[in-house]
Amino acid sequence: MYDVAERSGVSIATVSRVYRNPDSVRAQTRERVLEAARELGYVPSGNARGLASRTTGVLGLCFPDYADPDAEADAEADSDADDAVMLYSDQIIRGMERAARRHGYALLIAASLEGGPESLVAKVAGRVDGFAVLAQTVPTEDLEVISRRLPVVMLAGPREIDHLDHIVVANADGERELARHLIEDHGLRRLAFIGGEVESPDAEARFRGFQQACRDAGLPVPDAPDLRAEMMTQAEGARTAEALLDRNAGLSDSERPQAMLFANDQMAVGALRALERRGVRVPEDIAVTGFDGIPLSRIVRPPLTTVRQPIRQLGEQAVELLVQRLSDRERPPVSLMLPVSLARRASCGCG
Amino acid sequence: MYDVAERSGVSIATVSRVYRNPDSVRAQTRERVLEAARELGYVPSGNARGLASRTTGVLGLCFPDYADPDAEADAEADSDADDAVMLYSDQIIRGMERAARRHGYALLIAASLEGGPESLVAKVAGRVDGFAVLAQTVPTEDLEVISRRLPVVMLAGPREIDHLDHIVVANADGERELARHLIEDHGLRRLAFIGGEVESPDAEARFRGFQQACRDAGLPVPDAPDLRAEMMTQAEGARTAEALLDRNAGLSDSERPQAMLFANDQMAVGALRALERRGVRVPEDIAVTGFDGIPLSRIVRPPLTTVRQPIRQLGEQAVELLVQRLSDRERPPVSLMLPVSLARRASCGCG
DNA sequence: ATGAAAGCGCTAACAC
DNA sequence: GTGTTAGCGCTTTCAT
Numbered sequence: 001m002y003d004v005a006e007r008s009g010v011s012i013a014t015v016s017r018v019y020r021n022p023d024s025v026r027a028q029t030r031e032r033v034l035e036a037a038r039e040l041g042y043v044p045s046g047n048a049r050g051l052a053s054r055t056t057g058v059l060g061l062c063f064p065d066y067a068d069p070d071a072e073a074d075a076e077a078d079s080d081a082d083d084a085v086m087l088y089s090d091q092i093i094r095g096m097e098r099a100a101r102r103h104g105y106a107l108l109i110a111a112s113l114e115g116g117p118e119s120l121v122a123k124v125a126g127r128v129d130g131f132a133v134l135a136q137t138v139p140t141e142d143l144e145v146i147s148r149r150l151p152v153v154m155l156a157g158p159r160e161i162d163h164l165d166h167i168v169v170a171n172a173d174g175e176r177e178l179a180r181h182l183i184e185d186h187g188l189r190r191l192a193f194i195g196g197e198v199e200s201p202d203a204e205a206r207f208r209g210f211q212q213a214c215r216d217a218g219l220p221v222p223d224a225p226d227l228r229a230e231m232m233t234q235a236e237g238a239r240t241a242e243a244l245l246d247r248n249a250g251l252s253d254s255e256r257p258q259a260m261l262f263a264n265d266q267m268a269v270g271a272l273r274a275l276e277r278r279g280v281r282v283p284e285d286i287a288v289t290g291f292d293g294i295p296l297s298r299i300v301r302p303p304l305t306t307v308r309q310p311i312r313q314l315g316e317q318a319v320e321l322l323v324q325r326l327s328d329r330e331r332p333p334v335s336l337m338l339p340v341s342l343a344r345r346a347s348c349g350c351g
Numbered sequence: 352m353y354d355v356a357e358r359s360g361v362s363i364a365t366v367s368r369v370y371r372n373p374d375s376v377r378a379q380t381r382e383r384v385l386e387a388a389r390e391l392g393y394v395p396s397g398n399a400r401g402l403a404s405r406t407t408g409v410l411g412l413c414f415p416d417y418a419d420p421d422a423e424a425d426a427e428a429d430s431d432a433d434d435a436v437m438l439y440s441d442q443i444i445r446g447m448e449r450a451a452r453r454h455g456y457a458l459l460i461a462a463s464l465e466g467g468p469e470s471l472v473a474k475v476a477g478r479v480d481g482f483a484v485l486a487q488t489v490p491t492e493d494l495e496v497i498s499r500r501l502p503v504v505m506l507a508g509p510r511e512i513d514h515l516d517h518i519v520v521a522n523a524d525g526e527r528e529l530a531r532h533l534i535e536d537h538g539l540r541r542l543a544f545i546g547g548e549v550e551s552p553d554a555e556a557r558f559r560g561f562q563q564a565c566r567d568a569g570l571p572v573p574d575a576p577d578l579r580a581e582m583m584t585q586a587e588g589a590r591t592a593e594a595l596l597d598r599n600a601g602l603s604d605s606e607r608p609q610a611m612l613f614a615n616d617q618m619a620v621g622a623l624r625a626l627e628r629r630g631v632r633v634p635e636d637i638a639v640t641g642f643d644g645i646p647l648s649r650i651v652r653p654p655l656t657t658v659r660q661p662i663r664q665l666g667e668q669a670v671e672l673l674v675q676r677l678s679d680r681e682r683p684p685v686s687l688m689l690p691v692s693l694a695r696r697a698s699c700g701c702g
Numbered sequence: 703a704t705g706a707a708a709g710c711g712c713t714a715a716c717a718c
Numbered sequence: 719g720t721g722t723t724a725g726c727g728c729t730t731t732c733a734t
Contacts, residue, residue: 041499046477048727050398110457126397148392362721399711402726
């Protein structure tokens with residue numbers, strides 16, 4: 001910048017103005033500066049600018065490194081599938097990027113990776129004006145500290161820190177509607193719910209929706225999932241499906257569960273495969289459902305009945321909240337709940 | 352940082368060390384500093400750090416804002432499709448993010464947006480250690496200037512600036528293989544190629560591959576596409592398909608083209624729809640092929656025979672090149688060509 | 703309309 | 719092991 005100033009015979013202040021506020025500089029002077037900049041290959045330092053102006057024009061996103069090994073394997077085996085499998089995080093990124101662009105921000109993304117005091121978040125946090133965090137990505141204590149300095153919005157998780165904005169999807173409502181569909185529309189009465197990790201607030205909320213549906217229908221209300229998976233992966237889905245089958249081996253047809261409701265799609269997909277191996281037909285012998293609406297859910301046979309999450313919107317709303325808060329730090333924290341929708345497909349007997 | 356230093360009774364240099372090189376500080380001192388930092392809600396400024404150390408730990412990606420309006424419409428009409436439609440850019444982002452993470456970098460992404468002297472690239476360029484640009488996203492002159500200061504890799508385009516690293520996919524090879532397949536395996540001899548914009552190097556390279564296949568097979572070699580679309584969108588694909596139909600209306604069956612090869616999938620998909628409306632059966636009456644291997648190509652009926660691009664790898668390789676160049680500015684510019692693969696599906700008569 | 707000068711928060715030599 | 723001290727390249731009053 002000093003070089004540009006010297007070369008064009010002005011002060012660095014003027015060079016600065018040319019970029020920040022072009023109209024405040026005489027056209028002729030401006031041209032001279034721009035010309036010099038071009039000749040010198042001048043690229044303004046975002047760092048210096050950020051340091052001096054205390055803003056970056058960048059919003060951030062931290063998401064977990066989580067990748068289902070089975071999904072990866074699918075992609076390996078069928079290169080065709082690779083293209084189609086859009087991850088949760090991909091969609092959030094897309095949503096955030098679009099919204100950020102509308103507001104003139106760029107997006108900095110980083111998946112969690114362990115580290116010392118110099119963790120992932122710290123890195124991101126130091127380079128953005130505000131950021132979104134996917135639940136279970138960042139230690140709460142880190143967030144606690146960081147959120148004192150800049151806006152943070154929590155995505156798809158419980159509000160771990162009460163002064164943060166956060167956005168969740170209607171997990172309970174979705175599962176309730178799903179179960180209602182099975183009960184009322186398909187006349188099923190014996191439903192098995194396969195939950196996830198106890199610490200997964202999403203999975204727990206879905207179970208509560210399931211309970212609610214049972215209650216609404218006058219069916220017995222379980223006080224815990226029939227089974228819990230450790231990881232919510234395809235492998236665990238397959239394992240739990242088989243466990244359930246084994247457990248019910250001795251029962252008569254009129255006692256056996258008529259449906260397995262999994263806490264997410266990954267598990268349901270794994271279950272579908274396990275059931276096929278065991279020769280159990282879906283949906284004739286038993287209905288299977290998931291939750292999330294991942295692309296894979298449409299591709300498997302039979303296509304999986306599930307609850308679709310508005311993931312793109314999650315990203316878009318995150319940006320809106322960040323932008324709002326950036327302009328008004330005092331606004332009380334908000335908590336958005338995004339609606340979900342039922343995707344009725346063949347695995348429950350529809351279509 | 353000064354506050355942290357004061358509160359923990361050390362100098363700012365020590366605070367800095369705690370974060371940058373923890374082992375160079377006595378454990379006890381370190382704890383004291385960390386404690387103070389926690390209490391004060393200290394978040395190191397990436398800007399200041401970047402300014403002082405002259406590196407950011409961030410790599411960038413600039414991609415075009417391009418979104419096929421028809422694809423958007425699809426997503427609107429069938430919310431189910433939305434999830435599945437993964438964009439070119441999404442996959443590159445994914446590839447780059449993964450690779451960047453492996454090397455300890457975060458990723459800054461931004462889609463092109465018009466602006467004054469303060470353009471998109473400038474913003475990104477000033478905040479990263481190096482970045483990748485998708486072809487046709489950034490004015491060549493801007494790149495020219497910026498690439499003098501930091502590593503830039505050009506993606507999927509011609510090497511507009513000869514000292515830049517760049518990566519392309521094997522467009523010509525792919526189209527040649529595709530045409531060879533139609534000619535040899537399906538015995539077709541009258542092929543029509545529908546090209547794209549003249550300025551699209553990809554489309555042109557594909558046409559050259561087509562020519563080569565004709566030459567190889569001893570068929571007449573056209574010196575220009577049978578038709579050119581302006582935009583390479585679904586709408587244009589539909590329009591050109593109908594134009595071709597009309598043009599050939601007077602021909603006998605033995606003169607009419609037996610296949611339409613489109614320069615990309617979007618157009619081919621649009622064509623599929625137009626042909627269906629006209630009552631022309633695919634592949635019975637005519638074969639149709641695309642190029643790219645977008646997810647939609649699998650979903651349409653009949654599934655589209657196409658050439659799959661290794662888009663994720665494009666992103667991964669981009670990061671590798673950037674990292675390499677960051678460690679050796681003198682390395683001569685490299686030019687990678689990534690191999691493509693044929694996806695034989697129903698629209699050409701396979702499967 | 704333009705210039706001068708004071709930081710912005712940190713890193714990296716170099717002393718101690 | 720820890721402190722001192724220069725900047726890093728810009729923005730931003732305040733003058734002129």
